[in-house]
Amino acid sequence: MTTNAELHARRAAAVPRGIGNVTQIYPKRAKNAEIWDEEGKRYIDFGAGIAVVNTGHQHPRIVDAVKRQLDDFSHVCFQVTPHENYVSLAERLNGIAPVPGPAKTMLASTGAEAVENAVKVARCFTGRPGIVSFSGGFHGRTHMGMALTGKAVPYKKGFGPFPADIYNVPFPNVFHGTSSTESIKALKALFKYQSDPSTIAGIIVEPVQGEGGFNIAPAEFLAELRALCDEHGIVLIADEIQTGFARTGRMFALDHAGIKADVVTLAKGLAGGMPLSAIVGRADIMDASPPGGLGGTYAGNPVAVAAAHAVLDIIAEEDLCARADAIGTIIQNRCRDLAKRSNLNCIGDVRGLGAMCAVEFVKDRTSSAPWPELTTEVLKAGTARGLILLSCGTYGNVIRFLPPLTASDALIEEGMDIFEASLTEAVGKLQ
Numbered sequence: 001m002t003t004n005a006e007l008h009a010r011r012a013a014a015v016p017r018g019i020g021n022v023t024q025i026y027p028k029r030a031k032n033a034e035i036w037d038e039e040g041k042r043y044i045d046f047g048a049g050i051a052v053v054n055t056g057h058q059h060p061r062i063v064d065a066v067k068r069q070l071d072d073f074s075h076v077c078f079q080v081t082p083h084e085n086y087v088s089l090a091e092r093l094n095g096i097a098p099v100p101g102p103a104k105t106m107l108a109s110t111g112a113e114a115v116e117n118a119v120k121v122a123r124c125f126t127g128r129p130g131i132v133s134f135s136g137g138f139h140g141r142t143h144m145g146m147a148l149t150g151k152a153v154p155y156k157k158g159f160g161p162f163p164a165d166i167y168n169v170p171f172p173n174v175f176h177g178t179s180s181t182e183s184i185k186a187l188k189a190l191f192k193y194q195s196d197p198s199t200i201a202g203i204i205v206e207p208v209q210g211e212g213g214f215n216i217a218p219a220e221f222l223a224e225l226r227a228l229c230d231e232h233g234i235v236l237i238a239d240e241i242q243t244g245f246a247r248t249g250r251m252f253a254l255d256h257a258g259i260k261a262d263v264v265t266l267a268k269g270l271a272g273g274m275p276l277s278a279i280v281g282r283a284d285i286m287d288a289s290p291p292g293g294l295g296g297t298y299a300g301n302p303v304a305v306a307a308a309h310a311v312l313d314i315i316a317e318e319d320l321c322a323r324a325d326a327i328g329t330i331i332q333n334r335c336r337d338l339a340k341r342s343n344l345n346c347i348g349d350v351r352g353l354g355a356m357c358a359v360e361f362v363k364d365r366t367s368s369a370p371w372p373e374l375t376t377e378v379l380k381a382g383t384a385r386g387l388i389l390l391s392c393g394t395y396g397n398v399i400r401f402l403p404p405l406t407a408s409d410a411l412i413e414e415g416m417d418i419f420e421a422s423l424t425e426a427v428g429k430l431q
Helices: 004-014 060-072 084-096 111-126 143-148 180-193 219-232 302-317 320-339 372-385 409-430
Strands: 027-031 034-037 042-045 103-108 130-134 166-169 200-205 235-239 263-266 277-282 347-353 356-361 390-392 398-401
Touching: 042 409, 060 302, 084 103, 084 277, 084 302, 103 111, 111 130, 111 143, 111 200, 111 235, 111 263, 111 277, 130 180, 143 166, 166 180, 180 219, 200 219, 219 235, 302 320, 320 347, 320 356, 320 409, 356 372, 372 390, 372 398, 372 409
Parallel strands: 130 166, 130 200, 200 235, 235 263
Antiparallel strands: 027 034, 034 042, 103 277, 263 277, 347 356, 356 398, 390 398
16 A cells, blocks of 8 residues: 555655645545545545636546547547537537627636736726736746745745736735725726726636635725726726636626626636636627637537536536535534634634635734634644535635535535544634
């Protein structure tokens, strides 16, 4: 039997240290919301590959779709010989994405690639260079993605210089004292003092920040962004890479606010573990780029596209939006019950939409001072007990819960039992 420790030693020798690992678990197999490592230990997966396997590990419908496509062909390159599955997936995404129609879709391979292309089409359509993003936002590890990302360490440190004409303003975060009004005021100040809105091609925003700490954009903030973009001819880009495909209890997080974007970036949950992303936008914006200006060798890979069709079928037939709400209710209720305990004054905030939930750890609720050390200890204790958890947040003091939406109530409760025990252990160790 190969051990996790042996594999991690090989990993250290063969793979750059810049690729961080949350755990030293090396999976042997996975099913639905459970993973078994090389040593045979079972783990409950509350990470879902960072919101990728919303439909669970190895869903039979996805496995069958991939196998059938492999029997036909695995790659042809859409720019050389287009295939029907790409076209039909584009049609399906055009019909459901929070974009005013008519819409068009380009498929790509990764979330960062989707963001890059969203910026390209916004600049091409408007003829303007500027892009506005928000503090705490995360948009990928390419140079454009890093420039847009609102967190320096570890994503930007040592990798500059970055592309020009990128501006960053505060994201509304009531827990840390930034209101929607203050965020919009900062954006208007940017327009007045740094870059006239006539030079801004697009504003990119996550309806719920992912790496930034699962901070939810208030509906009134998104509505004001929409109005400002309409007023100044700016393309509103919604980054729904982590929030998409039933994760928040709606197909997309923008649906909660009743807001439509001009361009939406999608990835992660789109293809159930296969590498696929999409850029869905107003047809006039997407058509602004000349032939050859968009594309990619592997973009819209037939196997990944087949998986995406299966994902959309599963979400509809198994009503995973409703399931996300049910899972989120269990997780948030358990976390709020924990926050009421006198010995757990460390839970500063519990928040979430659907099954995209988080707790933020503080040293005490009076000062709300971040406590990232507690996050680290909870992750360690959870892993030891058989629960995979992820952290996030500008200060690294947030635990995020992203279980597959196909997980049973019993499995969610079991995972929360482990979280509770891990938190109690961690608090006792640090106090």
